Amino acid sequence: MSSRGIADKVAVISMGCTKFGERWDSSTDDLLLEAVGECISAVSGLSLDDVDAYWLGTLGSGQSGLTLSRALGTEDKPVTRVENYCATGSESFRNACYAVASGAYDVVMAVGVEKLKDSGFSGLLRADPPSDGTAPELSLTAPAAFSLLDPAYCAKHGVDPAQMREAMTHVAFKNHSNGSRNPKAQFRSPVSREAIDGAPKVAGRLGVFDCSGVSDGAACALIVPAERATEYTDRPMYVKALSLVAGSARGSMDPGFDFTTFPEVVRSARDAYQQAGIDDPNRQLSLAEVHDCFTPTELILMEDFGFSERGRAVKDALAGEFDADGRLPINVDGGLKSFGHPVGASGLRMLYEAWLQFQGSAGERQIRDARTALTHNLGGRPGGCVSFVSIVGTELGVLRR
Amino acid sequence: MTAKLIGYGSYLPRYRLAGSDIGLRRGDRVVASFDEDSTTMAVAAARSAIESHDLPDHVYFATSSPAYGDKTNATAVHAALGLHPQAFAGDVGGTGRSTIAALRLAASSGGLALSADVRVGRPGSADEKLGGDGAAALLFSEGPAIADVVASVSSTSEFLDRWRAPDSVTGQQWEERFGAERYGDLITAAAAATLDQAGMPEVDHVVLACPNSAIVKRAASLIKGAVSTNTSPIGFSGTADAALGLCDALDRVEPDQTILVVSAVDGCDTVLLRATDPVSNARQRQSLRLQRDGGLPVSYLTYLAWRGLVEREPPRRPEPDRPAGPPAARAADWKFALTGSRCRECGFVHLPPARVCRECGVADSMSPVPVSRRGGTIVTYTVDRLAYSPSPPVVQAVIDVDGGGRCTLEIADAEPDRLAVGARVGFTFRRLFTAGGVHDYFWKARLADSAETEES
Numbered sequence: 131m132s133s134r135g136i137a138d139k140v141a142v143i144s145m146g147c148t149k150f151g152e153r154w155d156s157s158t159d160d161l162l163l164e165a166v167g168e169c170i171s172a173v174s175g176l177s178l179d180d181v182d183a184y185w186l187g188t189l190g191s192g193q194s195g196l197t198l199s200r201a202l203g204t205e206d207k208p209v210t211r212v213e214n215y216c217a218t219g220s221e222s223f224r225n226a227c228y229a230v231a232s233g234a235y236d237v238v239m240a241v242g243v244e245k246l247k248d249s250g251f252s253g254l255l256r257a258d259p260p261s262d263g264t265a266p267e268l269s270l271t272a273p274a275a276f277s278l279l280d281p282a283y284c285a286k287h288g289v290d291p292a293q294m295r296e297a298m299t300h301v302a303f304k305n306h307s308n309g310s311r312n313p314k315a316q317f318r319s320p321v322s323r324e325a326i327d328g329a330p331k332v333a334g335r336l337g338v339f340d341c342s343g344v345s346d347g348a349a350c351a352l353i354v355p356a357e358r359a360t361e362y363t364d365r366p367m368y369v370k371a372l373s374l375v376a377g378s379a380r381g382s383m384d385p386g387f388d389f390t391t392f393p394e395v396v397r398s399a400r401d402a403y404q405q406a407g408i409d410d411p412n413r414q415l416s417l418a419e420v421h422d423c424f425t426p427t428e429l430i431l432m433e434d435f436g437f438s439e440r441g442r443a444v445k446d447a448l449a450g451e452f453d454a455d456g457r458l459p460i461n462v463d464g465g466l467k468s469f470g471h472p473v474g475a476s477g478l479r480m481l482y483e484a485w486l487q488f489q490g491s492a493g494e495r496q497i498r499d500a501r502t503a504l505t506h507n508l509g510g511r512p513g514g515c516v517s518f519v520s521i522v523g524t525e526l527g528v529l530r531r
Numbered sequence: 532m533t534a535k536l537i538g539y540g541s542y543l544p545r546y547r548l549a550g551s552d553i554g555l556r557r558g559d560r561v562v563a564s565f566d567e568d569s570t571t572m573a574v575a576a577a578r579s580a581i582e583s584h585d586l587p588d589h590v591y592f593a594t595s596s597p598a599y600g601d602k603t604n605a606t607a608v609h610a611a612l613g614l615h616p617q618a619f620a621g622d623v624g625g626t627g628r629s630t631i632a633a634l635r636l637a638a639s640s641g642g643l644a645l646s647a648d649v650r651v652g653r654p655g656s657a658d659e660k661l662g663g664d665g666a667a668a669l670l671f672s673e674g675p676a677i678a679d680v681v682a683s684v685s686s687t688s689e690f691l692d693r694w695r696a697p698d699s700v701t702g703q704q705w706e707e708r709f710g711a712e713r714y715g716d717l718i719t720a721a722a723a724a725t726l727d728q729a730g731m732p733e734v735d736h737v738v739l740a741c742p743n744s745a746i747v748k749r750a751a752s753l754i755k756g757a758v759s760t761n762t763s764p765i766g767f768s769g770t771a772d773a774a775l776g777l778c779d780a781l782d783r784v785e786p787d788q789t790i791l792v793v794s795a796v797d798g799c800d801t802v803l804l805r806a807t808d809p810v811s812n813a814r815q816r817q818s819l820r821l822q823r824d825g826g827l828p829v830s831y832l833t834y835l836a837w838r839g840l841v842e843r844e845p846p847r848r849p850e851p852d853r854p855a856g857p858p859a860a861r862a863a864d865w866k867f868a869l870t871g872s873r874c875r876e877c878g879f880v881h882l883p884p885a886r887v888c889r890e891c892g893v894a895d896s897m898s899p900v901p902v903s904r905r906g907g908t909i910v911t912y913t914v915d916r917l918a919y920s921p922s923p924p925v926v927q928a929v930i931d932v933d934g935g936g937r938c939t940l941e942i943a944d945a946e947p948d949r950l951a952v953g954a955r956v957g958f959t960f961r962r963l964f965t966a967g968g969v970h971d972y973f974w975k976a977r978l979a980d981s982a983e984t985e986e987s
Contacts, residue, residue: 252847253917262862263854263963263971264883266939270927271848274915278929282911285952334913380889382939383881385931389911513929513939 133373135405136231138526141359141366142351144172147482150347150469151316158191158245159201161348165475166202166241169350173362178202181352182235184209187222187242188474190257198241215509216421217374217518218242220477223351224372224518230353242479243348244472253344254473267511273341275511276424277334282389283426287441295335297444298425299326302339304453305422305461309468311494316345316470340425345470349478351485356526367485370502370529371405371521373398379514387513394517395434395508402504402519407529411436412458414529415521416500417487419480421508422465431506432460454495462487462495477518480505488524502529534641535676536804540579541778541819542572542647542666543765545944547826548834553660561765562829563664564944565837565922566961566975569594569647570604572666574611574960577643578904579815580668586612587670589642590620593629593770596649597622598962598970600697607972608645610867611960613901618642627740627796630770631685634802637671638680644669648769651700651838658702661744663765667774677813678781678790678804682729684721687798688713693742700838704743711745715753717799718746722754725791725801733757734803735788738776741795742767754793759783764823775819777804782818786810827944837922848919853967864899869958869974871936872897880936900936902958906979907932909954914947921964930956930976943975955979 146169148161156164170178186198186209195209214221219242226240249255253271261268267275284294303323309315321339329337352362359366375398381387399411408414418435422428432443437458438451446452452460461467463483466476484503486492492500502523509516523529544567547559563572573592581587590612592605605620614620623629623636630646637644647666652658692710695702704710718739726732737756740763741747747767751760763775773794780790784806792802835841864870865883872884879890880900887894912928926945931937942950943959956976963971 249849250847251849255849258852260852260855260858262858262866263851264862264866264973266927266941268851269915269918269920269925269941269963270913270939271915271917273917274913274925274927277913277915278911281952331914332917333915378889383885383889383937384879385910385935385937387937389929 133401133405135371136227137370137405138356138368139231140227140353141356141368142481142485142522143354143359143362143366144169144352145350145482145485146172147314147349147479148347149314150345150472150475150479152247153346154247156346158197158243161243161245161346162198162201162241165348165350166239169239169352173352176362178204181207181237181239183207183229183238185222185226185229185238185240186211187213187218187477188244189213189215189218190255191243191245191474214516216423216471216473217477217507217509217516218474219349219479220505220507220518220520221374223478223481223520224374226351226353227369227372230355236354236358238353239350240353240478241348241350242474242477244474245346246344246472247346271333272511273336273424274333276427277336278389278512279426279430280335283430286388286390289444293444295327297429297447298340299323300447301422301425301428302326302467305465305467308454308462308495309464312464312468315464315468316343317468336424342423342466343470345472347469347472347475347479349475349482351478351481365489365524367488367522367524368526369520370523371402371519373401373405373519374516375401376516377510377514381513389512391430392434392508392512392515392517394515395431395506398517398519399435402521406521408521411504414502415458415504416502417459417462417484417497418504418506419461419463419465419483420506422461422467423471423508427508428460435504459497462497477505477507481520481522484522501525534638534671535674536669536678536680537672537674537676538580538584538670538813539778539781540576540582540668540815541775541822542575542579543819543822544572544664545827546829548829548831552831554655555660559826560660561663561665561823561826562834563649566943566963567649568598568962568970569596569649569666570598570607571960571962571972572664573608573645573647573668576647576666576668577608577612577645580643580670581612582816584670584672586614586618587642587672588615588618589637589640590614590618591623591633591636591642591644592620593623593633593644593646594648595624595626595629595769597624607867610863613868613870627742627770627772627794628798628800630773631794631800634669634774637669641672644671644774646770646774648771650767650769653701654835654840656701657744661766663763663768665765665768665771665775667771667778669774669777675809676807677810678784678806680802681789681805682725682803683801684724684728685798685800686717686721688717689797707743707745710743714741714743714746714795714799715749718753718793718795721799721801722791722793725803729803731789734791736780736784736790737761738773738780738790738792739795740773740776740793746795754791756791758788764819778815779819781810782814782820784810827946833922846917846919846923848917850919851964851966851971853969854971866973868901869903870899870901873900873935878935880932882932882936882938902932902936903974905933907956907958907976909950909952909956910937911952912942912950926950928956928976940974940976943977946978949978
């Protein structure tokens with residue numbers, strides 16, 4: 131695939147993010163107002179009237195642009211609702227960026243929201259069209275689909291299942307440790323390795339702590355042309371790369387697919403690196419927020435992004451290389467593990483961490499001299515998914531760490 | 532009767548209810564799994580019977596536990612077997628008598644006589660204790676015959692021995708001795724008339740089917756075969772009872788020996804057959820007695836939940852939507868016959884079928900690939916404790932099919948401890964769930980030693 135990208139054409143000048151969690155007392159509207167309010171009020175002299183257009187990402191907490199325009203009370207502004215599985219929030223950001231880059235609008239807001247806790251069910255719900263009743267995803271839940279990675283990875287790379295289990299536990303331990311330092315996370319208590327190992331099993335070897343939580347949340351970003359960014363803020367966040375890949379779901383039918391990689395992620399990472407001019411992600415990135423929906427997913431993503439060599443992710447993770455103080459901090463905000471996964475909001479929540487890190491506002495989590503970040507979402511399941519990758523940075527021009 | 536009996540097959544579910552749970556002094560009871568019904572079991576028996584034969588032009592399906600009313604159940608069997616659209620498939624419903632009706636129809640036109648039943652009794656009842664679930668298929672065609680029909684008689688008698696309201700899953704019985712007396716006379720008379728008609732002094736094997744358990748107990752004293760006298764080896768199995776007994780006899784009969792099938796249900800019907808030389812080479816792959824041996828234990832509580840006699844706490848997940856009519860009809864080849872498509876350009880196999888090749892991108896250049904009789908290998912698998920299921924947990928596996936293709940299916944009769952990457956499976960037609968009164972029929976994989984597979 132080839133894409134020219136829009137490196138350095140647009141910039142984020144403000145962001146907002148609600149506290150994620152079981153927000154029993156907040157409606158979808160309340161969450162939207164909370165995130166948008168934080169974002170707008172952070173820019174002096176700017177009001178909602180100055181926003182020319184909106185993109186709203188939500189999987190199932192509303193339909194159409196009216197979900198946002200009604201909540202905010204905006205009159206006659208263009209609002210586009212988008213949905214792209216777990217990349218829904220990122221998709222709203224991507225399209226909003228393109229709207230600015232095209233010159234169509236000067237100030238665009240990307241918003242994402244999801245209100246999951248009103249359903250009364252565990253995990254994500256699907257709104258499938260009427261079907262013949264044969265698709266495996268109709269019955270197989272997401273944790274089960276991703277649990278397929280574990281035995282396949284062990285078999286392919288000759289990893290002792292006990293060591294794989296240890297690495298999965300480390301991913302959960304690390305992300306919960308990170309989340310304990312984030313006031314907006316759903317779960318703010320560190321979790322012991324023993325608790326992670328001993329948790330009730332959900333699917334395969336995945337226990338409760340191997341799975342991201344279920345929460346409510348919203349987040350948003352305000353985007354303007356790069357050349358106008360400093361009119362609003364001293365520290366804009368420049369968009370270096372945006373890539374989206376939707377796979378043909380070939381892996382679900384192809385005996386050549388071995389459940390130890392996400393080809394869609396590999397392709398979108400390659401595309402994003404090329405757009406941003408990255409040839410050594412381990413040196414050029416300050417942090418990465420990746421889609422840790424389940425612990426084995428994060429391990430495999432380390433290889434798909436080139437952060438680890440093939441077959442090395444387990445060792446690298448256990449060596450602490452992706453810890454908050456490691457060579458490349460992964461999910462330093464706590465990730466989906468600590469935030470839960472309100473689908474429409476998650477991608478923007480990841481960008482919000484990059485924003486805070488770039489502002490020097492990440493508190494206890496602050497990474498020294500953070501300049502470049504990668505965010506990533508994966509929607510679907512092994513064998514067929516959408517993958518989104520963004521790269522953002524603090525400076526125009528060539529990336530450096 | 533113009534067509535010949537050329538093949539047969541029986542199917543018994545894998546699960547066994549411990550005798551100690553239902554008041555049996557020894558042994559156990561054969562019970563259908565939660566994802567089996569009369570239709571799926573009939574498919575399994577039919578697959579066994581037609582294994583090495585041409586596809587039949589007629590299917591007559593007898594059951595007293597139909598999956599649907601107001602909708603022909605034989606059509607799902609027809610679809611699962613991949614029969615020609617012009618082949619006839621119809622239901623004959625009600626009792627063990629319906630099996631005789633199906634058999635006579637098939638013997639007249641050629642085709643398959645199927646019988647299958649899930650026998651449900653109230654907890655603690657004789658039906659629970661003495662019944663069994665299973666299916667049998669008898670295939671008739673021009674020949675060569677494995678057994679010739681040499682005589683057949685019938686008598687009909689209206690009296691109240693057993694009955695069941697159409698909307699009830701459990702039936703009732705009058706004082707047993709009343710029916711036993713009636714049936715005793717009917718059986719003796721019909722057997723004598725049959726021997727008369729055939730001009731034989733005695734027969735080698737007797738198979739007696741009767742819903743009255745006092746008759747079953749007295750079988751050997753009522754009519755005695757020179758070699759054997761048997762009733763169904765799984766207990767009373769409704770419409771399948773007489774046919775299962777016949778399958779059992781066909782598993783063992785020697786050429787030139789005779790089998791007298793006596794079905795005493797609201798009268799008495801007999802069929803007298805004489806085995807031919809080809810029978811020795813036409814036995815089903817696994818005999819009914821072997822099918823009866825072993826099995827997987829199921830707890831009494833789980834069994835009661837399967838039959839809807841107790842309601843267990845479900846996972847905190849939504850129930851599935853009912854399968855929709857138009858999509859199911861459009862996908863009938865896949866859903867009912869497990870037929871995918873192979874790209875004519877590059878050979879890539881698509882399960883389910885696709886119009887655009889995932890490998891080479893060419894559109895609309897596909898040929899159908901039926902895979903239900905092939906084997907497969909587990910690539911990876913999982914036990915899903917969160918998913919909705921009529922009987923959690925859901926066990927699913929990614930399967931590479933012999934000869935090409937990959938799909939993800941549920942595992943039927945799952946023994947999670949025996950699952951392994953590389954394990955061999957076959958395919959079995961099952962009912963995934965029922966929603967909105969619609970049964971979601973589709974195929975599952977089953978570990979190979981317990982599935983009916985062919986090497987591809």
